[in-house]
Amino acid sequence: MRLVIARCSVDYAGRLAAHLPLATRLLMIKADGSLLVHSDGGSYKPLNWMSPPCTLAVAEPDADQASAGINEVWTVTQRKTQDRLIVSIHEILSDSSHDLGVDPGLVKDGVEAHLQQLLAEQIELLGDGHTLVRREYMTAIGPVDILARDDAGASVAVEMKRNAGIDAVEQLTRYLELMNRDPLLRPVQGVLAAQTFAPQARTLAEDRGIRCVVLDYDAMRGIESGHARLF
Structure with missing residues (x-):
């Protein structure tokens, strides 16, 4: 699992449109390919996310994006629906990866x-x-x-x-x-x-x-x- 804390804005494009303005957020990239965007509130529920199967592509910003302070553009594309989650990275504050191994799953009482x-x-x-x-x-x-x-x-x-x-x-x-x-x-x-x-x-x-x-x-x-x- 990769955990990135970054100043970023997020746009969802597809069957619906949603925009998260520039703020510091946690980006969680899981081994199954999913990406979740979290704030420091709202309990467990992400602000936005893309479920697998999906692909993550990282690109350099164009001239207009660069002038707006964007350093990287992440585009997560859902392979079945072609919906896209676009993360505009202004600054990465922390970036770490962790191997969590095989999860045994939830053990019910x-x-x-x-x-x-x-x-x-x-x-x-x-x-x-x-x-x-x-x-x-x-x-x-x-x-x-x-x-x-x-x-x-x-x-x-x-x-x-x-x-x-x-x-x-x-x-x-x-x-x-x-x-x-x-x-x-x-x-x-x-x-x-x-x-x-x-x-x-x-x-x-x-x-x-x-x-x-x-x-x-x-x-x-x-x-x-x-x-x-x-x-």
């Missing part, structure tokens, strides 16, 4: 991992006619917990959480955006499955067309509730 296993075995909880394709379906940005198909054969991407918050909706949204670019998968529906949902997460999910499914962990394990019953 016991309940969350067991929920995934149980839902894979009881995939009909998503709806009649649903079938399992596979667990841990790998994408360029990480594994989707479950890939399934509905009764019409359409792809369904399922993200599992014990307690689903807005971060879970954002995570699944990124998976769906990437998977819907694949002609063999699209259209891909999104399902967020959890034991509990934050109200804001449910509202955001429904606004984005993501279905929320409440999971009863005890029922899935075949454990009856402790409430007394007449029969």
